Amino acid sequence: MNKFTCNAQLYFLDTSQKIKLSKKFRNPNSKVMPHELVVSLRVKLPQAYAVVIALGSSGLCSNRLLIYHSCSEASVGSIPFGIGFPTLPWICPECGTTIEDYDEMSFDVIAIAKEPIEFI
Numbered sequence: 397m398n399k400f401t402c403n404a405q406l407y408f409l410d411t412s413q414k415i416k417l418s419k420k421f422r423n424p425n426s427k428v429m430p431h432e433l434v435v436s437l438r439v440k441l442p443q444a445y446a447v448v449i450a451l452g453s454s455g456l457c458s459n460r461l462l463i464y465h466s467c468s469e470a471s472v473g474s475i476p477f478g479i480g481f482p483t484l485p486w487i488c489p490e491c492g493t494t495i496e497d498y499d500e501m502s503f504d505v506i507a508i509a510k511e512p513i514e515f516i
């Protein structure tokens with residue numbers, strides 16, 4: 397089990413929130429998105445993004461940039477987080493539309509844990 401020390405970087409998390417996070421990440425390949433943390437931890441959205449980004453930069457999670465298109469409620473693709481945005485033009489794998497403007501897309505990030513994580 398990997399341990400993630402929250403300290404200064406995630407100072408706003410209290411003990412009960414750390415326990416909830418540890419439960420979320422008790423299995424390998426656990427996934428979490430910022431909006432889920434807003435609900436489960438009762439944190440603000442920027443704080444939820446801070447948790448996800450901190451996990452990715454720690455190396456305990458491999459984060460992915462999720463790509464959304466108007467044709468679907470679900471994400472239509474993803475690329476590793478931290479390498480920028482997909483190269484345009486980008487062909488939506490769901491509907492086949494050639495997308496030439498980032499305004500036609502939206503994005504989110506997901507943290508995927510390699511191993512179980514305990515938050516301390």
Ligand SMILES: [Zn+2]
Nearest residue numbers: 465467488491
């Ligand atoms: Zn599409």
